[in-house]
Amino acid sequence: xxxxxxxxxxxxxxxxxxxxxxxxIEGYTKGEIPDYQLSAWAMAVFFQGLDEEETxxxxxxxxxxxxxxxxxxxxxIKVDKHSTGGVGDTTTLxxxxxxxxxxxxxxxxxxxxxGHTGGTIDKLESIPDFxxxxxxxxxxxxxxxxxxAVAGQTGDLAPADKKLYALRDVxxxxxxxxxxxxxxxxxxxxxGADAITLDVKVGSGAFMKEYEGAKELAQTMVKIGNNVGRxxxxxxxxxxxxxxxxxxxxxxxxxxxxxxxxxxPTDLTELCLTLGSQMLVLGEVAKDEKEARAQLEExxxxxxxxxxxxxxxxxxxxxxxxxxxxxxxxQAKNKLEVKASTDGYxxxxxxxxxxxxxxxxxxxxxxxxxxxxxxxxxKLAKKVGDEVAKGEKIATLYFNDDxxxxxxxxxxxxxxxxxxxxxxxxxxxxxxxx
Ligand code: URA
Ligand code: CA
Numbered sequence: 001x002x003x004x005x006x007x008x009x010x011x012x013x014x015x016x017x018x019x020x021x022x023x024x025i026e027g028y029t030k031g032e033i034p035d036y037q038l039s040a041w042a043m044a045v046f047f048q049g050l051d052e053e054e055t056x057x058x059x060x061x062x063x064x065x066x067x068x069x070x071x072x073x074x075x076x077i078k079v080d081k082h083s084t085g086g087v088g089d090t091t092t093l094x095x096x097x098x099x100x101x102x103x104x105x106x107x108x109x110x111x112x113x114x115g116h117t118g119g120t121i122d123k124l125e126s127i128p129d130f131x132x133x134x135x136x137x138x139x140x141x142x143x144x145x146x147x148x149a150v151a152g153q154t155g156d157l158a159p160a161d162k163k164l165y166a167l168r169d170v171x172x173x174x175x176x177x178x179x180x181x182x183x184x185x186x187x188x189x190x191x192g193a194d195a196i197t198l199d200v201k202v203g204s205g206a207f208m209k210e211y212e213g214a215k216e217l218a219q220t221m222v223k224i225g226n227n228v229g230r231x232x233x234x235x236x237x238x239x240x241x242x243x244x245x246x247x248x249x250x251x252x253x254x255x256x257x258x259x260x261x262x263x264x265p266t267d268l269t270e271l272c273l274t275l276g277s278q279m280l281v282l283g284e285v286a287k288d289e290k291e292a293r294a295q296l297e298e299x300x301x302x303x304x305x306x307x308x309x310x311x312x313x314x315x316x317x318x319x320x321x322x323x324x325x326x327x328x329x330x331q332a333k334n335k336l337e338v339k340a341s342t343d344g345y346x347x348x349x350x351x352x353x354x355x356x357x358x359x360x361x362x363x364x365x366x367x368x369x370x371x372x373x374x375x376x377x378x379k380l381a382k383k384v385g386d387e388v389a390k391g392e393k394i395a396t397l398y399f400n401d402d403x404x405x406x407x408x409x410x411x412x413x414x415x416x417x418x419x420x421x422x423x424x425x426x427x428x429x430x431x432x433x434x
Pocket of ligand 1: 165183207
């Protein structure tokens with residue numbers, strides 16, 4: 001077998017065999033096949049696509065390329081949740097304790113943020129002393145005893161995907177449906193969950209800008225999951241504006257706590273109830289979505305969801321005091337109000353621009369090596385559909401270092417589109433794909 005022939009075959013739109021894919025991906029992961037050949041192959045896939053069988057093979061090959069996590073010592077059906085990436089996506093912080101309070105085991109491994117998107121692990125580290133590095137035994141014991149553990153990724157999960165994703169990132173081959181689907185699902189399969197709930201984002205702030213593409217991505221991932229024996233459901237949700245109001249680590253922790261208290265933003269609350277319902281049904285804790293939703297609402301109303309969050313924090317060494325008194329979380333020294341430049345209605349809030357603005361203030365990493373400031377970020381004051389007057393506050397920037405403040409403010413202003421007509425507000429949840 002020669003990489004050249006495999007590239008050419010795909011370039012001509014022909015179907016690759018599992019053996020060919022395995023040869024290519026394994027050779028690449030081991031460093032025997034160079035970047036330039038995989039780049040050409042990825043570009044051929046970008047234009048010619050992969051069919052269902054090829055996508056399934058690629059997923060399995062990448063899932064098996066490194067460590068796989070064994071969660072079989074945890075009782076019950078382990079349901080993982082994954083978002084295709086968003087800005088100010090605080091859902092995991094809310095969902096993990098909410099679902100665990102309903103007695104579904106939550107064994108969550110999360111990552112750090114990069115670029116304009118945040119990571120759950122960074123967010124949790126804004127809680128003083130919270131420890132995200134658990135041993136395998138601590139992780140499993142916590143889930144068995146408290147129904148919950150959230151830890152940083154350990155082991156070398158799907159290294160083939162890691163290498164290929166980095167290559168796609170610099171060769172304009174990220175936004176290919178079969179490549180995204182196999183990338184995400186390979187990691188989910190390697191991390192050992194029994195069932196998977198996917199939050200597929202659509203809109204200006206997402207990989208998939210259009211509904212049709214998001215739906216195809218969702219269907220592709222659901223098929224992969226179900227074919228490898230992991231019950232998978234996908235919720236297609238809006239990312240035409242950031243979720244909730246807060247974008248930034250400690251700011252989002254505060255927003256998550258408010259949501260667990262029943263006092264959070266409507267969109268964030270609704271998305272958590274929708275995703276949570278799917279998780280409880282997949283986990284066989286509730287018989288249908290209606291029953292699941294009632295259980296989740298009850299956990300918020302009776303305080304058990306917030307209690308579960310505190311239990312997790314304390315179990316992983318964190319300061320529960322900071323949950324009870326939010327002023328003890330990292331606070332930015334300064335803030336700057338950003339004001340509307342004209343009268344009208346908020347038409348759109350480009351999520352990516354808001355994320356970049358928060359990153360410029362120090363909330364996100366420009367490169368993997370950058371250090372971040374957990375206290376800083378952006379809080380939106382107006383969302384799509386709201387009316388504003390010229391000079392009225394649309395957002396607040398929280399910052400410690402004013403080096404890029406001017407750019408961050410301009411970025412934020414460029415995120416907001418204001419027009420004279422009242423827009424139609426997109427639905428938050430479009431569809432559930434099973
Ligand atoms: N997220 C991933 O993990 N992989 C992709 O290809 C795109 C988004
Ligand atoms: Ca948010």
